[in-house]
Amino acid sequence: MAHSNDSDRLTLAQRLDLTAAASLHRALLTHTSPQIHLDAGAVSHLGALCLQLLLAAADDCRRRGGGLTLSPRSAAFDAALGTFGVPLSRLQTEAAA
Amino acid sequence: MTQTDDPLAAIRTSFFQECEELLEQLADALADPAFAATAPDQVNAAFRAVHSVKGGAASFELDQLSAFAHRFENTFDDLRAGRRRVDPALMRRILPAADHLSFLIEAARAGRTCVDRSDLLQALDQSENPASGDWFIRFRPTAALYATGNEPLHILNALLELGDARIDLSTETLPHLSDINPEEGYLSWQLRLPGTIAEQALRDCFDFVEDVCDLQITRAVGPALSQAKATADARRSAPAAGDGPTVRIDLDRIDRLMNLVGELVIGQSMLEQTIAPALANSHSPARTAFDTLTSLTSDLQDSVMAIRAQPxxxxxxxxxxxxxxxxxxxxxxxxxxxxxxxxxxxxxxxxxxxxxxxxxxxxxxxxxxxxxxxxxxxxxxxxxxxxxxxxxxxxxxxxxxxxxxxxxxxxxxxxxxxxxxxxxxxxxxxxxxxxxxxxxxxxxxxxxxxxxxxxxxxxxxxxxxxxxxxxxxxxxxxxxxxxxxxxxxxLTLAVTDGMALRSGGQILLLPLASIRETVRVRGADIRRLDDGTELMQIRGQLVSLCDVAAVLGLPESTPHHDHSVAVLVADEDGRQAALIVDEIIDQRQVVIKGLRTNCGPVAGIAAATILGDGRVALILDPGDMVRRAGSPAVPPSETERLAG
Amino acid sequence: MTAASPISPKSPTREAAPEVLTFCLAGRDFCLPITSVREIRSWSDPTPLPLSDPSLLGVINLRGTILPIIDLAHKLRLSAARSRCDVIIVVACAGRLAGFAVDRVADILTFAPDALSPPPALANTAIAAGLSGMILAEGRCLPVLDATRLMPQQNRDRP
CATH class of the missing domain: 3.30.565.10 (Histidine kinase-like ATPase, C-terminal domain)
Incomplete structure (x- = not known):
């Protein structure tokens, strides 16, 4: 999993499945800034376990007055959000966009 | 409700008369097979009928009626405009709505309001949920589902392939990020899918994961469900109008089936007589088995009758x-x-x-x-x-x-x-x-x-x-x-209520509908006319006597009427006669069997039936018996000579 | 119900070799084309029909169908008294069914078409009326009855 060193920026792995969940969880927890920018441009698979981490992270950021931004996003990522019934606004906060 | 001197009342009356015609036009249009193919003429006719009802209703401020007609009309407007097509599911929704329209008209005429059935209209609006209620799925994966390498994304995608689905994610149980166990499942989904999808197809999507997730698959509640109930109600009262595939059956085949069931009933009562000793004990296995058979036979009879039944x-x-x-x-x-x-x-x-x-x-x-x-x-x-x-x-x-x-x-x-x-x-x-x-x-x-x-x-x-x-x-x-x-x-012509009589050593049946009353014969009540005609006084009225055994030339006719029974019958024109028989046995329902085809016309006899012991018993023709009453009986010897 | 021995209606009826059912009636042999025979049943007592032709013994229940039973010996005027019959031949023709009461059923015979000759003039007009031909073969002379002519009459209105 290749993370950017930039403190508020995180590049998501290509396959966000069961095996990626633990490391994504750790990565998200290390970001203490209320504003997190995620690069989902390379995501080819977004599984439900990683989705729930992103949802929790978005809530976390909001609680701290910030939010998530997702850019760029791969088609696969958007398609998965659609399938899961997750509107982008659920993850990405207006103020933060 | 009607002010006799109110000119509006007359117009109102003519409006309701017009409504009847409009309803008939609507019914005709809907009944036309061309309507099912969205043919413009029939769709237009239906639209115009509902539209006219709406217009009239609005001008008389019959709000409930006009509101319903207005929304009902929209359906036909959509069809006219080609925005929708008629399919069986839509037909099934249009018909109850059309029925309700007539109820509303009836209620408006009587100055009443009717129960609100906007659900019928909602059902019409939902073209995507046809026959029955939508599927409603709750799906909550557990950690075990993920641990076994399964992925909700694939399951949800498979469901989406079955039809348009609405997917709602629930994150109610999602903890704070710091408290999350990354291998635990916290998410759950609620899906709504078209009711046309087979349940098995839905279940197939959850193959191998059903025991590692919480899953509920139900028919959705809401308008679509009440529609399903309405359809079920309609089916109970009219199987022909029910949904599900139908077949056209030659009437002869049904009649044959009906005959066979009649045979089964007779065969059963013959069996009952044969094995009577074994059935005497009400707890014996034979009794139990026989009772089961009896109830099955009766259900079968009802089912066959139901096939022939029409509203x-x-x-x-x-x-x-x-x-x-x-x-x-x-x-x-x-x-x-x-x-x-x-x-x-x-x-x-x-x-x-x-x-x-x-x-x-x-x-x-x-x-x-x-x-x-x-x-x-x-x-x-x-x-x-x-x-x-x-x-x-x-x-x-x-x-x-x-x-x-x-x-x-x-x-x-x-x-x-x-x-x-x-x-x-x-x-x-x-x-x-x-x-x-x-x-x-x-x-x-x-x-x-x-x-x-x-x-x-x-x-x-x-x-x-x-x-x-x-x-x-x-x-x-x-x-x-x-x-x-x-x-x-x-309920049917194949079965009739009859009175079983004994006369001339035979069991005969008399249709119950023709019987006025039964009286015991006393010699003193009988008057004999010069031409040999016998009359009997019943409640102050003189009625001609008809000794059944003698008139029909049955072998064992009794010469004396004393102590026999007179059954007062009337023919179709109300003419009466007193039929003299030896004994009244009982009343029973009998299956009517035609005689004419094989035997030709038989004097005094309308049809035949089969008794419990398998023997044939004749059903008297009351009209013919009344005609024969009073006319002197033809002695059997003479008949024989005539026939030879 | 008594035992019945059905004869398959699909018995081969090749033009070349017609089959007949032979039976015994008041001591004489007759036969019926097998195509008109439905089945053979043992005797059951018929329910008499009022004011009917005396050769019509009455009706029985044939699995739900009301079957008229004809005293064939009486009909053909072979015996004055009603004969004691043991067997009923159920015949079908022109969509109607009837049972012929006979003494006993003998055999099924196959004969060459040229063995059939037209009915001769007979002194017994009753037999003549019910006859469709004679089979002359192997030294035998067998009257062939026509079931249609022996059925109860359809449009007879009696007093």
Whole structure:
């Protein structure tokens, strides 16, 4: 999993499945800034376990007055959000966009 | 509700009359097979009919009716505009809505409001959820689902391939990021999918994960479900209109099936007699098995009867047209109202009812309902109402025809009866006896000869036709309030209620519908005329005697009538005779078997049936017996010579 | 119900070799084309029909069908008294069914078409009326009955 060193920026792995969940969880927890920018441009698979981490992270950021931004996003990522019934606004906060 | 001097009332009345025509046009358009193919003519006709109802309703401020018609009309507008097409699912929703439209009109006419059925309209609007309620799925993966390498994304994608789904994610149980166990599942989904999808197809999507997730698959509640219930209700009252695939069956095949079931019943009672000792103990296995067989046979019989059964609605609708024509000719205003029109009756009965009901409707318009001016003077609505209702009552079907007209003019009936020599001028009659004179052959109280009456067609014809169907008719009238005819009919012509008699060593059956009463014969009551005719005094009336065994040339006829039983029967024209038999055995339902095809006509006999022991018993023809009563019996020896 | 021995209606009926059912009636042999025979049943007592032709013994229940039973010996005027019969031959023709009461059923014979000759003039007009031909073969002379002519009459209205 290749993370950017930039403190508020995180590049998501290509396959966000069961095996990626633990490391994504750790990565998200290390970001203490209320504003997190995620690069989902390379995501080819977004599984439900990683989705729930992103949802929790978005809530976390909001609680701290910030939010998530997702850019760029791969088609696969958007398609998965659609399938899961997750509107982008659920993850990405207006103020933060 | 009607102000007699209100000009609006007249317009209102004509609006409701027009509504009836519009409903018929709507029904015709919907019934046309072309409508199912979204043919423009039929769709337009349906649209215009509903549109006209809406327009009229709005101008009379019948808000409930106009609102319903407005939304109902939209459906046809969409069809006209090609935004939708007719499919079986839509047809199934249009028909109840059309029915409700007629209920609303009826309610508006009576100044009532009707139950709100906007669910019918909602169902129409939801073209994507046809036959039944949408599927409603709750899906909550557990950690085990993820641990076994399964992925909700794939499951959800598979469901999406089945049809348009609405997916809602629930994150209610999602903890804070720091508290999350990354391998635990916290998310759950709620999905709504079209009800047309087979449940198995849905379940297949959850193959291998059903035990590692919380899963509920149900039919969704809401408008779609109430539609499903409405369909189920409609099906209960009208199997033919139910959903699901249907087949057309040759009537002969059903009749054959019905015959076989009849055989089964007979075979069963033969078996019962044969193994009677084994059945004596009510706890024996044989008894239990036999009882099961009996109940299955009876269910089977009911099911076969149900195949032949049809709702009386089309018959009633035909009467609506007859009423309109009759009213137009008679210069009267009349409207018809149906109750229980989904009641099912064997088709043979329905066919046989058309003629008598037509007579009765004409009779109600002609003799029952008053002229509009007279009604106004009486403070009645100018438009008379004829109510036609049908219901099942203890194994028979009861049809009632009620008109809110003047009731029977008993003084006039009496005068006519005296005039025609039907009764003596000083004969005292109860109201019921007077009313019964209407059924006397040739009786007609029509004051004016119109194209409807004056044909010498009276209620006797009605009674004769009903009697052929094994039916009975009774009349009940309140002066100034109206007249009520009650018709009681068997559910089918294949089975009849009969009285089993013994005469000349044979068991004979007499249709119950023809029997007036039974009396014990005392020699003193019998008068013998010079020509050998015997008469018997029953309740002050002299009735010709008919010794069944002698008249039919049965071998063991008893010469003395003393201690035998007389059964007073009436033929279709009300002519009576007292049939002398040795004994009355019981009353029973029998399956009617035709004789004519194989045996040709048989004197005094209408048909045959098969007894419990497998032997054939003959069913007497009451009409023929009455004709034979009084005429001296032909001795068997002479018959033989004639036949040789 | 008594045992019945049905004869398959699909018995081969090749033009070349017609088959007949032979039976015994008042001591004489007759036969019926097998195509008109439905089945053979043992005797059951018929329910007499009122004021009917005396050769019509009555009706029995044939699995739900009301079957008229004809005293063939009486009909053909072979015996004055009603004969005591043991067997009923159920015949079908022109959509109607009837049972012929006979003494006993003998055999099924196949004969060459040229063995059939037209009915001769007979003194017994009753037999002549019910006859469709004679089979002359192997030294035998076998009257062939026509079931249609022996059925109860259809449009007879008796007093």
């Amino acid at each position: 009386v609605k089309p018959l009633f609708q035909r009467m609506s047209r007859i009423l309109r024509d009759a009213a137009a000719v008679a210069g009267k205003e009349a409207t018809i109202r149906f109750l229980g029109e989904m009641t099912e009756v064997d088709r043979s009965i329905i066919e046989g009812l058309t003629e008598p009901l037509t007579h009765m409707i004409r009779n109600a318009v002609d003799h029952g309902l008053e002229k509009p001016a007279d009604r106004r003077a009486l403070g009645k609505p100018t438009c008379g109402t004829v109510t036609l209702s049908a219901a099942h009552r203890v194994g028979r079907v009861l049809i009632e025809l009620f008109d809110d007209g003047a009731g029977i003019d008993r003084a006039r009936v009496r005068a006519v009866a005296v005039d025609r020599g039907l009764i003596d001028h000083d004969q005292r009659l109860t109201d019921a006896e007077t009313d019964a004179l209407l059924f006397h052959p040739g009786f007609s109280t029509a004051q004016a000869v119109t194209s409807l009456s004056g044909r010498g067609v009276g209620l006797d014809v009605v009674r004769a036709a009903l009697s052929r169907l094994g039916g009975r008719i009774t009349i009940e009238s309140q002066p100034g309030q109206g007249t009520r005819f009650q018709l009681s009919l068997p």
